[in-house]
Amino acid sequence: MKWCLEITDVPQNTDFPILGYQIMDNGVRRGPFYFRVEDLITALSSEPDFIGEAEEELDKHSTPTLPLGTIRYSANPLKTKHRVTMAIDKKMWEIRYEGDDEFYCIGFPRLIVQYLVEQSLGQYRVTEMRLFAVRDDNKPINDETQLYRFPFPNVNKESGIVCWGQNPRLEIKSLVELERAFYWFVSAPFNEDWGVRTTLGIPRFKTLIQRIKEQPFNDEWLIPANRNFADLF
Template sequence: MDFIIRLTDRISDFNGCVEMIQLTDRFDKKDTKLEEMLIVENRLVEGSFKMSVQELFATIQDATVGDDHIPTPLLPTNCLKHVWVNRVGNVHRVYVEVPKKRWDITYHNQAFKDVGFPRMIFRYMIKNQSVELETIVAVKDQVLIKEDTPIFHFPFSHVSTEGYVCMGGNKFPDVKAIQQLGTFHTVFLSSPFQDDYGAKTTTGKQIREIFTSLKGNDFNDEWLLKKNKTFNEL
């Protein structure tokens, strides 16, 4: 079904009505009765009516909204947000929450068992199958993460105050599905910590001292250093 819209360049038309003619599909003029009806470009006029310009624009807008949906890929456990950066280039940004927990880590060549880490958010960039860890931030435990939830600096080394992540010589494997990101934080946490970018807490303590004090203890959220940003700004 097609329509013909007649709109002049008179300013008054924009405050009044436009004429619209609704056309049927083409026909072969075999029916005498049809020949008596108004014909435009060998097509019958099925209806003629008027509407305001505002109603016309609303009708056109509604007509362009189809039933097609763009689903997200299957997402990893604890995924907070998925963003299509470039659908044509298959580029995604994925935000994954890592619960507050104790981890076994290595600092230089020394093993530290059962070290308390805060609740964290890992932000990944995926380009086709390649994965980059863009930044890590901390959030306080037992807080529902919303757009206005405050975020804090990652308290340990390997992440700068600007959020840049140092992976050293480590690299994430390529992924076939975004779901795989659910365990990628273990790659970062199992990498030996050095002194790059230092500690970022309210205690003012150095990395070794902090790791030592956290062995066998949960991370104290009061040590988190504010970034003066919210999750929506991450």
């Protein structure tokens, strides 16, 4: 086995700027893993007796394998609580409205989604999911990036916390499965809980659907959340 480490001048995750992959002897590639600079220095300067010990040291300091789209990750020292923050590109999604059989295709803005996950006995449980919008300006997300309120229902417009209703807390086998969590959110029927917030001034989501369906989301509809990306941490 060997390690492949990548360092870019503009890392997606500034807390863990070094990207690493394990290349197994049979060619299988594991990762990505994320490292802090100081962790890599510690691992390489520990003067292990065998190369295997260096690999174990890297494993100890690396992040778990993270889902695609992760832009920031942190955990408590015991790695029993994880915070995974991801960016989701602007996209058209098919949704349902509660009580309707019809599917509606509506545009969603570029999004920031943050998960708080607790780990116990090999299982991960999503204890909180937060959603905010950002402008689709082709710029990387940084601490100064302005956040906007999630425009559609089922999300608290102040805290950004997703309301799952009667659904149980999500349980996953690895953090990589967080790639699917937003799909689970979108596939659940929308209603009027927590309302809508757009500059269009339409108070009911069912009415808003008829106004905006079959077209990309216009960033001019976004309402500022009066906070920046750094305020999520």
